[in-house]
Amino acid sequence: MPDLGAALPFVVALVAVLVVVGVVALVVRATRRSPRARAAADEAVAEAAEALRRLDDAVDDLDVAFEAVDALDAPDAPTDLRRGRTAAHRARDRGFTDLWALDDRSAVPARRRDQARRIGRDLDTSRARIDALQSRLDEWAADSRLPAALRDAARVRRDGLLEATGDPDPLLGALRRRFDASDWIDAQRAADAAASAISDADAALRDAETDPTPSVLRRATAALRRAERNGRAVEDVHRMALQAAENADAELAAARDELDAAIAIASARPAECTPSADEMLRAAARELETAATAAVHRPREAIATVARVRETRDRALGAAVNARQRLEAARAALPGTLACARAALAAADARDDLPPIADRLQLARARRELAAARAATDAAEALANARAAWHAVPGALD
Incomplete structure (x- = not known):
């Protein structure tokens, strides 16, 4: 028969060890999820986001530098330069994806902190590679490009841009005659920004007459890129306003019928609908009628109202x-x-100021959702992606 008395101290010691291990595990678990751990995780995420902002700016500057020395599609550009630029774009895209993953605040804070720190280090490493690539590009351009020729090429791009975009005043005049300011103010801002950018480009090109250095040529190139982006924005707003005017009446009529049918469903089967569905739908109907009274002069606003009330309808039913x-x-x-x-x-996209990194993350998410909406073959899936894209744009639904 075993001697239980002799084994008792060993059993007691084993139990004590297990208790201590359990307590330590609980303490470690609590520490990893404590408010201090959450604050450290949030700080690490913010630092990673700033690292992404720096990388995003560096990639944009790199694109400007490549264009300024005619290396974007040049057949004589070295393979390592082209590959380096492609790698920089991929690193930036991966950075946005990695930062989105850190939005999950249900993750263990300590793990989220460590992941954010790793992402931040990777982003800074990518930015350092871009700095080295920029130096390599400058060396190649000094050996392969004549500054005067690059200045002349920038002037040709400037003239081609003005010819392609044309005078925005006729487009703006057409919008002003037909619509309220809310439907064309974006076009006016873009036109003003484009004019300012052309003025900046002209100033840089004048400086390049006596000082065709890389920094001056990059100034001219960056200004021309801003002018091109804003010129497209004017055309986009003009086109979207005319399309909205063409479709507003039909969309309003269809949405009115859809809301009437939805109110009937909510009244007949309230248990299957969202609480207060009837009230939500009737408020949406009033909003729709308000938009209808101003649709002639605010067609874009009317189309946006139709999209909002349809979303309300789906949520209510x-x-x-x-x-x-x-x-x-x-x-x-x-x-x-x-x-x-x-x-x-x-x-x-027509904004001239550089948005904060939080807005850049939202805009990148919106572009991804919009691309998914265009690629989707199922209408319900496409609509969910389109709504997610619309909601992701900062200030879009204000």
Whole structure:
């Protein structure tokens, strides 16, 4: 028979060790999830986001430098330069994806902190590679490009840009005659920004007459890129306003019928709808009628209102509609929602000031969702992506 008395101290010691291990594990677990750990994780995420901002700026500057020395598509540009630029773009894209993953605040804070620090280090390493690539580009350009020829090429790009974009005043005049300021103010801002950018480019090109150095040529190139972007924005707003004016009446009429049908469903089957569905739908109907009274002069606003009330309708009805009805509703709502997402992105892209990194993350997310909406073959999936894109653009729904 075993001697239980002799084994008792060993059992007691083993239990004590297990208790201590359990307590230590609980303490470590609590520490890794404590408010201090969460604050450290948030700080690490913010630092990683700033590293991404620096990388994003560096990639944009690199593109300007490549264009300034005619190396974007030049057949004589060395392979290592082209590959380095491609790698820089991929690193930036990967950085945005990695930062989105850090949005998950349900993750263990200590793990989220460590992941953010790793991402930040990787982003800084990529930026250092861009600095080295920039130096390599400058060396190649000094050996392979004549400064005067690059200055003349920039002047040719400037003249070609003005010829391609033309005078924005006729487009702005057409918008002013037909629509309220809310539907053309984005075009006016873009036109003013384009004119300012052309003025900056001209000043840089004048400086390049006596000082055709890389920094001066990059100034001219950056200004021309801003002018091109804003010139496109003027054309985009003009086109979207005319399309909205053409479609507003039909969209408003269709949305009115859809809301009437939705109110009938909510009244007949309230248990299957979202709480307060009837109130939500009637408020949406009033909003729609307000937009209809101003649609002639505010067609873009009317299209946006239709897209919003359709989203309210879908949210209010919930499970009260079947799969076929949801698909039909998605097909009706998709074109207008896509138009709203594109318009919001166009307005954001026309900004001349560099947005903060939080806005850049949102805009990158919006572009990704818009691309997914265009690629989707299922209308309901495409609509969900289009709505996500629209919602992601900072200030789009204010």
